[in-house]
Amino acid sequence: MSRSPSALEIRNLSKTYGDGTEALQGIDLDVEDGEFFGLLGPNGAGKSTTIGIITSLVNKTGGTVRCFGIDLDQDQAGVKQQIGLVPQEFNFNQFEHPLQIVMQQAGYYGIPRKLARRRTEKYLRQMGLWDKRTTKARMLSGGMKRRLMIARALVHEPRLLILDEPTAGVDIELRRATWALLEEVNQQGTTVILTTHYLEEAEALCRHIAIIDQGRIVENTDKKSLLAKLNIETFVLDLQSPAPADLGLDGYHHCLTDATTLEIDIARDRSLNDVFYLLSCQNIEVTSMRNKANRLEELFVNLVEPNKDLKGQS
Amino acid sequence: MSEATAPGVIQDSRLRANLVGLQTLVIKEVTRLLRIWPQTIVPPVITTTLYYIIFGKIIGSRVGEMGGVPYIEFIVPGLVMMSVINNSYSNVVSSFFSAKFQRNVEEMLISPMHNSVILLGLMAGGMTRAMLIGSIVLLVSMFFVETLSIYSIPLTLSVALLTAALFSIGGFINALLARKFDDVAIIPTFVLTPLTYLGGVFYSIALLPQPWETISRFNPIVYMVSAFRYGILKDRLSPELIDINIGVAFAAICVFIILLFSTAMWMLNRGIGLRA
Numbered sequence: 001m002s003r004s005p006s007a008l009e010i011r012n013l014s015k016t017y018g019d020g021t022e023a024l025q026g027i028d029l030d031v032e033d034g035e036f037f038g039l040l041g042p043n044g045a046g047k048s049t050t051i052g053i054i055t056s057l058v059n060k061t062g063g064t065v066r067c068f069g070i071d072l073d074q075d076q077a078g079v080k081q082q083i084g085l086v087p088q089e090f091n092f093n094q095f096e097h098p099l100q101i102v103m104q105q106a107g108y109y110g111i112p113r114k115l116a117r118r119r120t121e122k123y124l125r126q127m128g129l130w131d132k133r134t135t136k137a138r139m140l141s142g143g144m145k146r147r148l149m150i151a152r153a154l155v156h157e158p159r160l161l162i163l164d165e166p167t168a169g170v171d172i173e174l175r176r177a178t179w180a181l182l183e184e185v186n187q188q189g190t191t192v193i194l195t196t197h198y199l200e201e202a203e204a205l206c207r208h209i210a211i212i213d214q215g216r217i218v219e220n221t222d223k224k225s226l227l228a229k230l231n232i233e234t235f236v237l238d239l240q241s242p243a244p245a246d247l248g249l250d251g252y253h254h255c256l257t258d259a260t261t262l263e264i265d266i267a268r269d270r271s272l273n274d275v276f277y278l279l280s281c282q283n284i285e286v287t288s289m290r291n292k293a294n295r296l297e298e299l300f301v302n303l304v305e306p307n308k309d310l311k312g313q314s
Numbered sequence: 315m316s317e318a319t320a321p322g323v324i325q326d327s328r329l330r331a332n333l334v335g336l337q338t339l340v341i342k343e344v345t346r347l348l349r350i351w352p353q354t355i356v357p358p359v360i361t362t363t364l365y366y367i368i369f370g371k372i373i374g375s376r377v378g379e380m381g382g383v384p385y386i387e388f389i390v391p392g393l394v395m396m397s398v399i400n401n402s403y404s405n406v407v408s409s410f411f412s413a414k415f416q417r418n419v420e421e422m423l424i425s426p427m428h429n430s431v432i433l434l435g436l437m438a439g440g441m442t443r444a445m446l447i448g449s450i451v452l453l454v455s456m457f458f459v460e461t462l463s464i465y466s467i468p469l470t471l472s473v474a475l476l477t478a479a480l481f482s483i484g485g486f487i488n489a490l491l492a493r494k495f496d497d498v499a500i501i502p503t504f505v506l507t508p509l510t511y512l513g514g515v516f517y518s519i520a521l522l523p524q525p526w527e528t529i530s531r532f533n534p535i536v537y538m539v540s541a542f543r544y545g546i547l548k549d550r551l552s553p554e555l556i557d558i559n560i561g562v563a564f565a566a567i568c569v570f571i572i573l574l575f576s577t578a579m580w581m582l583n584r585g586i587g588l589r590a
Contacts, residue, residue, distance in 0.1 A: 017590060055424045058590045077328065077426035085424050091417035095349075100342075107338025108425035110331020152421075 005069030007031045007160050007191035008054065013063035015049050015215075023049040025215040026063065031193060031208070033068070033159075036186045038206030038223075039195045042304055046215045047195045048088070051164050055085045068159060081109065084158035086149045088165040094138035098129050101137060102152050109156035116155070123151040126181075143174040150181070161185060162193045167201060179205055199300055203227075213304045234292035235272075237262040240285040248282045249275070263292060328426075335427040339435025340442075347405060347443045354443060355450070358401055362393050362451045366458045369516060381518065381555030383547060390455045390462070391543035392515030395477065397451045399510055399535065402444035402478040403502060406436050406485030411492050419588065429582040433486060433575070440482030441475065448474055463550075469560075470545030476567045477538045481506075483574040490578070490587035514539045518555040534570055537563040 008031040015024040024046045031037045041047050052058030054065055056076055065072040067079040092101045099120060106116035124130045127147035132140060140148065146166060153161060163182070167175040175198075182205060186192045196202055202209055203223065210220040219226060242259035252275065254264040264275060279286060347354045370386030380388040413419040422432050456462050464470055488501050513535030519527050530536055541563035544556055581587065 052590070056589075057420060057423055059585055077428070080424060080426040083424070085420075087417075087420065089417065091420050093413070093416060093418045100345075104338055104342055105421055105425070107341075108335050108422055108427050110328075110334045110426070112334055113337075 004033055005066070007033045007035065007068060008193070009064075009066040010050075010054075011064045013050070013053065013065065014061045015046075015053060015058065016061045023215055024053075024061075027212065027215070027217050029210060029217065029220065031160075031191060033191055034186075034189060035191050036183075036205055036207050037191070037193045038202035038209040039193060039212060040199065040202055040209060040300060041195075041212035045212045045304075047212055048164060049215075050212070051085070051162055051193075051195065054079075055083055055162065056080060081156070082159045084153035084156065084161045086146075086153045086161070086163040086166050088168060090137075090145050090149065092137055092145075092148065092152065095136060097132075097134045097136055098124055098140075098148050098151070099133040101148065102155050105152045106155045111156060119155050119157070120151075123154050126154075127151045143170055146170060146174075146178070150178075154185070158190065160191045160193065164195050165197060166194065167196070167198060175201070211300060211303055218303050232265050232267050234263060234265050236290050236292050237264065237279075237286050238288045240287050243284060244282065246282075247284065248278050331426065332428050332431050335425070335431045336435055336438075339422075339431065340438045343405075343409060343435060343439025344442050346409060347439060347446075354401075354405065355447065358397050358447045359450050359454065362397055363454055365389070365393050366455060370458050381552035383550050384459070386455075387459050387462075387547070388518075388543075388551075389516055390452070390459060391546045392539050393455070394448050394451050395474070395535075395539045395542045396510050396515050398444040398448045398474050398478050399481050399506065399538070400502070401447045402440040402481040403485040403488075403506060405443040406440040406482045407488045407492070407498050407502075409439060410436055410486055410489035411495070411498050414489060414492075414588070415495070423588060429579060433483070433578055433582060436486055437479055437482040440485060441478040444478035444482070445474065448478075464546050465548040465550075466545050470542060473538065473541045473545055473563075473567070476564075476571065477542070480538075480567060480571050480574060483571065483578050487574065487578050487581065490581050492587070509533050509535045510539075514543075514557060519557050520555055534566065537566045541567070 008029065010027060010029040012026045012028065013024055014022075014026045016022050027046070027050065029050075039047050039050065049058055053060045054067070054072075056072070056079075065079070067082050070078040070082070072079045096104075102120040102124060103113075103116050106119055107113070111119065121130065124133055127150060129140075129144060129147055129151060132144060137145065137148065150163075150166070153163075161182075166182075167178050170178065179201065182192055182194070192205075194202065194206060206223055208222050209226050211218050236257075239260045239262060243256055243262060247254065247256075247262070249264065252264055252266065254262060256262055266272060266275065276286065366386065370389060374385035374389070377385040379385065410419070413422075452462070484501075484506075488498065492498050512530065513533050514530070519530040519536055519540075522530060537558055540557040541560055543551070544558070544560050544563075548556070
């Protein structure tokens with residue numbers, strides 16, 4: 001049985017801008033059909049350039065891009081038909097209303113007006129924007145504008161949905177609602193590629209993660225394997241009463257950030273019970289515990305920081 | 315789309331999709347120009363009415379006849395063409411540059427619409443506004459001239475449409491190249507307005523002394539204004555004040571359209587002014 005083509009297959013993709021900036025230095029990337037894929041990286045790493053090339057907003061310098069088996073160089077329109085894009089910044093006409101904006105996008109994708117109208121209603125309702133359909137876009141709240149861009153990207157029912165920082169500047173409640181929505185879209189069979197600064201977001205949503213830094217892919221694996229690479233986690237323990245000078249935690253790297261807050265590094269192969277046992281021996285009671293940082297964030301810093309140092313030295 | 319779909323079927327469905335895209339763009343552009351009518355429709359009508367009053371009635375009554383017709387009748391075709399030129403150009407340049415500036419041009423660029431559809435859609439908006447304003451300016455002229463008779467409606471209409479098409483493409487190219495709002499005004503102010511005023515709107519270039527008459531023949535707007543005036547006044551205007559050969563004028567306009575359309579398409583395909 002023949003294997004269905006990847007949602008995205010990128011080979012040796014490079015981009016050098018007119019001013020000589022090498023934004024991408026020959027990256028390879030595969031995104032399987034139905035995947036929820038996270039593309040992470042610091043500012044200026046090459047995420048937006050990669051997305052720009054895939055969506056034909058940026059001209060590539062070299063390499064190939066195939067989307068569901070269609071080569072971007074040979075059939076650009078065919079590739080575009082497969083993709084829906086939610087850009088980082090609001091890029092709709094602020095003087096138009098959601099109904100116009102989404103209907104027009106449907107028209108650009110060749111969807112006849114009757115069907116476009118039905119689809120527009122469906123996605124505006126899904127995004128909770130139907131009641132605001134004739135309100136000028138500039139009058140919508142930030143969260144509504146983000147949802148409008150998602151509705152616009154979904155109206156032609158793309159097989160691949162790309163979201164560039166979809167929850168940047170969005171409050172927690174709306175972020176969670178957006179996550180739920182994206183999970184639903186993915187469960188319905190749409191491949192999702194997400195770039196985000198919120199590593200918690202990637203950890204919660206993505207099954208596969210690639211980390212890009214200085215135009216190179218520095219990590220590309222499934223989330224489980226990626227997190228397995230994290231050898232040490234830092235926990236923050238809140239103590240019921242001020243801790244004595246000697247906590248009896250020999251062999252553990254630890255420090256007190258204040259009298260009742262303990263930070264401790266614990267290797268993955270060691271049990272947390274040992275720590276609690278040692279603290280109990282000192283009559284120290286722990287009232288609560290949390291990860292110091294998001295696990296992925298720690299790994300991200302580990303992967304990206306060395307490059308930053310090199311950049312600083314060069 | 316199924317992998318087994320025949321190429322002919324794909325082409326057919328893409329053609330239909332592009333036609334829907336074109337329809338969408340035309341509706342969008344026409345809606346826009348009607349939505350902002352105080353900016354798009356009222357000012358050109360007021361300006362041209364002032365031209366009729368000042369040049370046609372007040373000064374024109376002292377000028378007398380020009381080539382056998384009252385001076386105001388002589389300038390009506392020129393003023394209509396001036397409106398057609400200015401409005402086709404400014405509609406496209408402002409609409410497309412705004413889309414670039416607000417980045418909603420990306421809505422079109424990421425879609426599978428063919429680049430020619432984007433250009434044709436914007437042109438349709440510019441041509442609609444030009445024909446609308448041109449018609450209003452022509453209607454307003456009826457308050458100032460005794461009789462308004464048109465020698466050939468098909469000829470007059472085709473010259474106006476072709477001219478509107480030409481300057482719509484010009485506006486599109488200007489918008490592609492513009493980086494800031496100031497750039498949108500440079501060509502209309504420093505190129506279009508002088509060429510229009512010196513293009514025979516208010517006079518026949520046959521009245522100019524040499525070498526100005528010959529130099530004026532290199533001004534493309536002369537051919538459009540004169541061809542339009544030919545379409546309206548041919549049977550009443552003295553032959554010596556008909557500045558051009560109508561066939562040459564049509565050929566010149568068509569050649570300019572082909573050249574500018576090809577340039578705009580080349581720029582669009584390369585992403586000049588749009589893609590990094």
